[in-house]
Amino acid sequence: MKKTEITQERKILLGKIHIARKALGLDEETYRSVIFAAVGKTSGKACTDRQLLKVVKAFEEKGWKHRKNPNQYRKVPTGRADLEKIYALWGHLQDLGAVRSTNLVDLDNWVCRMTKGKRSSAQFLEESWAQRIIECLKKWIEREECKGGCRE
Structure with a gap:
């Protein structure tokens, strides 16, 4: 198995998955079954970045809503x-x-x-x-x- 490069985007996606798991109150077995149903793997670390996006979407379909950090993202000013x-x-x-x-x-x-x-x-x-x-x-x-x- 080749080693997957850990990029900032990948860290963010893995973080979202773990936050979603905690927010939805999933146990280990249910959590892994959601990942398996989404991409056919049982671990987030084994997934590609594209597969991680699918896993995040699967958690969103289960009812998890991602909240953005208001300090990290700025609203686009209107009027100009x-x-x-x-x-x-x-x-x-x-x-x-x-x-x-x-x-x-x-x-x-x-x-x-x-x-x-x-x-x-x-x-x-x-x-x-x-x-x-x-x-x-x-x-x-x-x-x-x-x-x-x-x-x-």
Whole structure:
């Protein structure tokens, strides 16, 4: 059996599974039977990341609801079209697989790098900076879409 790499995403998924087990009050046998019914394995450690996602979904079907940490995830501010566009483009990059993280902290870190430290978050961008960031994101998306093979 090859050793599975422990990534941050994997740790999070395993943590969610154990939290769900505790929240649903499952004993060891029932817990393992839920995992087996979802992916055909009896241990979370033996599962791939994709299988762990299936196990989490199985616990959600059993009634477990995941609560997000309000300090870890920020709400997308509304009212500014340019910011909403930035968040939408960032989400598109996530869908393309160019960005692995699902939280906005990484977007803010990227904005800080792109502005050379002049702005610490997308929320603090003036309109001129926001337009530059939008154009950078569009070009990034274009490059990602062309990786599969595009004609110029």
